[in-house]
Amino acid sequence: MRVALFLTCVNDTLYPDTGRAVVKLLTRLGVEVDFPMAQTCCGQAHYNTGYRHEAEPLARHFSDVFAEYEAIVTPSGSCGAMVRELYPRMGERARAEGRGDTLAATLAPVVPKTYELTEFLVDVLRVTDVGAYYPHKVTYHPTCHGLRGLGLGDRPRRLLRAVAGLELVELPGADECCGFGGTFALKNSDVSAAMGADKVRNAESTGAEVLCAADNSCLMHIGGTMTRLESGMRPVHIAEILASTKEGPAS
Amino acid sequence: MSGTFVGMPAFPEAAREAVGDRTLRANLRHATHTIRAKRAAAVAEVSDWAQLREAGKRIKDHTLRRLDHYLVQLEEAVTAAGGTVHWAADADEANRIVAALVKETGESDLVKVKSMATQEIGLNEALEAEGIRAYETDLAELIVQLGRDRPSHILVPAIHRNRGEIRDIFAREMSAWGRPAPEGLTDTPAELAEAARLHLREKFLRAKVGISGANFMVAETGTLVVVESEGNGRMCLTLPETLISVVGIEKIVPTWRDLEVFLQTLPRSSTAERMNPYTSTWTGTTDGDGPRTFHLVLLDNGRTDTLADEVGRQALRCIRCSACLNVCPVYERAGGHAYGSVYPGPIGAILSPQLRGTGSEIDASLPYASSLCGACYEVCPVAIDIPEVLVHLRERVVQGGPVTREGNKVVVKPAKGHAAERAAMRAARWAFGRPGALRAGQRLASRTRGLHPRTLPGPGRAWSASRDLPAVPAEPFRDWWQRTNGGTADGTSGEGAAK
Numbered sequence: 212m213r214v215a216l217f218l219t220c221v222n223d224t225l226y227p228d229t230g231r232a233v234v235k236l237l238t239r240l241g242v243e244v245d246f247p248m249a250q251t252c253c254g255q256a257h258y259n260t261g262y263r264h265e266a267e268p269l270a271r272h273f274s275d276v277f278a279e280y281e282a283i284v285t286p287s288g289s290c291g292a293m294v295r296e297l298y299p300r301m302g303e304r305a306r307a308e309g310r311g312d313t314l315a316a317t318l319a320p321v322v323p324k325t326y327e328l329t330e331f332l333v334d335v336l337r338v339t340d341v342g343a344y345y346p347h348k349v350t351y352h353p354t355c356h357g358l359r360g361l362g363l364g365d366r367p368r369r370l371l372r373a374v375a376g377l378e379l380v381e382l383p384g385a386d387e388c389c390g391f392g393g394t395f396a397l398k399n400s401d402v403s404a405a406m407g408a409d410k411v412r413n414a415e416s417t418g419a420e421v422l423c424a425a426d427n428s429c430l431m432h433i434g435g436t437m438t439r440l441e442s443g444m445r446p447v448h449i450a451e452i453l454a455s456t457k458e459g460p461a462s
Numbered sequence: 463m464s465g466t467f468v469g470m471p472a473f474p475e476a477a478r479e480a481v482g483d484r485t486l487r488a489n490l491r492h493a494t495h496t497i498r499a500k501r502a503a504a505v506a507e508v509s510d511w512a513q514l515r516e517a518g519k520r521i522k523d524h525t526l527r528r529l530d531h532y533l534v535q536l537e538e539a540v541t542a543a544g545g546t547v548h549w550a551a552d553a554d555e556a557n558r559i560v561a562a563l564v565k566e567t568g569e570s571d572l573v574k575v576k577s578m579a580t581q582e583i584g585l586n587e588a589l590e591a592e593g594i595r596a597y598e599t600d601l602a603e604l605i606v607q608l609g610r611d612r613p614s615h616i617l618v619p620a621i622h623r624n625r626g627e628i629r630d631i632f633a634r635e636m637s638a639w640g641r642p643a644p645e646g647l648t649d650t651p652a653e654l655a656e657a658a659r660l661h662l663r664e665k666f667l668r669a670k671v672g673i674s675g676a677n678f679m680v681a682e683t684g685t686l687v688v689v690e691s692e693g694n695g696r697m698c699l700t701l702p703e704t705l706i707s708v709v710g711i712e713k714i715v716p717t718w719r720d721l722e723v724f725l726q727t728l729p730r731s732s733t734a735e736r737m738n739p740y741t742s743t744w745t746g747t748t749d750g751d752g753p754r755t756f757h758l759v760l761l762d763n764g765r766t767d768t769l770a771d772e773v774g775r776q777a778l779r780c781i782r783c784s785a786c787l788n789v790c791p792v793y794e795r796a797g798g799h800a801y802g803s804v805y806p807g808p809i810g811a812i813l814s815p816q817l818r819g820t821g822s823e824i825d826a827s828l829p830y831a832s833s834l835c836g837a838c839y840e841v842c843p844v845a846i847d848i849p850e851v852l853v854h855l856r857e858r859v860v861q862g863g864p865v866t867r868e869g870n871k872v873v874v875k876p877a878k879g880h881a882a883e884r885a886a887m888r889a890a891r892w893a894f895g896r897p898g899a900l901r902a903g904q905r906l907a908s909r910t911r912g913l914h915p916r917t918l919p920g921p922g923r924a925w926s927a928s929r930d931l932p933a934v935p936a937e938p939f940r941d942w943w944q945r946t947n948g949g950t951a952d953g954t955s956g957e958g959a960a961k
Binding site: 218220222223224225226227228230231234235238244245246248249250251252254256257258259260261262263264265266268269272300304307355356358359360386387388390391392393394395396397398399400401402403404405406407408431432434435436438439 | 473474477478481482487772773791792795796829830831832833834835836837839840850853855856857858859860861883884887888890891893894895896897900903904907921922924925927928929930931932934935937938939940942943944948949
């Protein structure tokens with residue numbers, strides 16, 4: 212199977228390790244991975260901040276780049292939800308504004324074949340034990356758009372439970388937002404910081420060394436809060452845990 | 463005190479104080495987490511909850527589509543039952559109507575049962591200006607009134623107060639409003655409830671005029687419905703000689719059968735009860751029972767304008783259960799007052815900027831008072847997609863566009879203060895439209911990474927005030943991919959080829 216990796220602009224720029232982990236993991240599972248170099252951004256930050264018209268050309272660009280692939284895999288619940296949940300809505304809105312079906316028709320092909328990483332592993336590859344080894348105590352934070360937008364359910368936890376050496380501990384208040392929320396973190400920084408601090412305190416109460424999630428944007432906020440609060444915990448993307456083996460352990 | 467909270471600062475400024483108030487944060491956290499867990503249990507008991515939610519959504523949508531028809535039907539039924547219907551286009555008109563009706567009775571005191579519509583229009587203040595004193599009789603509203611405070615929650619307006627604070631308010635203020643609090647009042651719930659009961663009983667027995675809201679209005683029979691926990695509402699509805707009900711026009715349902723759905727979903731969503739303790743219904747006037755005179759004031763106040771907006775109109779489905787407040791992480795930290803309206807929390811963030819427009823600083827900031835986590839949509843018993851409406855209203859704030867105001871189609875300008883953001887968004891869109899430009903930016907960031915400051919200037923300061931920045935990697939992913947031929951050249955992994 213040949214899939215396109217939609218890494219997201221945030222991962223590409225700030226978290227290349229996550230991208231390398233996805234390539235390593237999928238290749239190990241026999242998937243041929245391609246990274247279309249023309250990919251940029253799904254347009255989520257624009258859309259969610261109220262700049263829908265600025266997001267439209269980015270969505271069109273996304274569709275142009277990825278339409279030819281059998282499946283598109285992304286290590287981000289939130290960018291995955293943007294494509295799957297909000298691209299159809301952008302098409303509907305354009306139609307409601309009397310701009311015809313062009314946008315909807317352009318975006319439609321990529322919508323059903325875009326998968327968040329854990330969803331792709333469990334639903335498409337039908338694997339929960341990916342042969343990983345990660346000897347650490349880990350707690351899992353289900354990010355909002357993965358949890359409620361994509362409905363990832365217990366897929367990430369099932370994958371983590373199958374990792375050799377990993378001790379998974381439940382995070383109190385796991386379903387509560389960490390306070391990132393894209394531009395929310397800047398526009399309402401006091402509330403955002405308070406939410407982040409509570410998330411970190413809940414994570415610390417588990418005694419875990421690592422907080423893992425399937426979205427680096429949320430991890431950027433949680434991790435930045437952890438170091439500021441000198442918590443000693445580390446944020447790690449789930450892809451890096453799943454890619455880790457005895458021979459090639461994740462750092 | 464103004465019921466409409468006009469002249470409020472923007473949400474982030476209003477929230478800052480609450481975020482720093484430890485007592486308030488603890489009160490809110492305790493209350494919202496308790497009710498949140500109870501609601502989840504009460505909802506889990508019902509095997510057909512998803513169908514009930516869908517039914518509620520459809521009944522409301524159907525009714526809103528034919529609102530003109532059902533309102534006329536309601537008016538006819540209320541009139542036939544001996545009531546009088548008044549139509550109020552806005553807050554001023556509604557207040558004028560109510561003040562005139564009260565003056566006709568010759569009374570200068572009246573009792574009220576919790577009505578968000580009257581809070582929305584600032585009725586108490588308007589009546590006070592006419593020399594009429596309105597006594598709130600819902601326990602939480604009483605606490606708010608005695609404390610010269612504002613409501614901060616839809617269901618529990620005094621949620622921000624703990625028992626100790628309530629005791630102090632009762633001991634200090636009750637005497638100025640009527641029967642004083644008993645000597646040596648403690649903060650046990652039973653003593654506080656008894657103090658309120660004695661204080662209020664005196665009011666109920668004296669009042670000649672009552673003012674109420676309604677949770678529902680049944681078009682087919684002209685019946686109004688209030689659901690409550692305390693029974694104070696029933697006293698207000700039955701003891702006075704004149705009853706004036708002020709109700710938003712969206713509170714209508716076509717038939718009694720439709721009520722069946724909401725009488726299940728509302729109590730479970732709001733108080734986590736299987737059934738609310740008191741359900742009162744009243745239809746016009748009846749000889750020898752209840753008020754001799756009944757007036758229904760139907761309030762528009764921005765509702766038909768909201769109905770004209772095809773994305774935003776779903777806010778009018780709201781049955782004021784407050785489930786969205788109790789799960790909202792922003793509400794939990796910011797408190798209800800920061801929303802600058804009688805409708806706080808997620809529903810307030812979409813309702814207020816629609817009912818009032820996005821012209822004021824507070825209303826332009828409310829659509830951003832959310833991380834779009836979606837917890838509010840998940841719990842909403844009438845499936846209002848609050849995040850969708852928030853994003854829709856953000857668009858209105860930053861781009862302006864066509865809206866309906868007082869029945870006329872107008873084009874609103876973008877709100878002030880978004881020029882720099884708009885420019886940044888355009889620039890980002892430009893760069894993201896050109897993979898080469900994005901790549902150049904990434905490389906620049908990587909090469910200069912030793913020079914990056916730990917704190918950011920300008921709007922970025924809001925980030926670095928409380929969070930560290932991630933270190934920029936030495937090499938963006940796409941450069942690694944190309945350099946290693948998809949990871950194959952350096953032996954790590956991968957068979958894919960650079961494209």
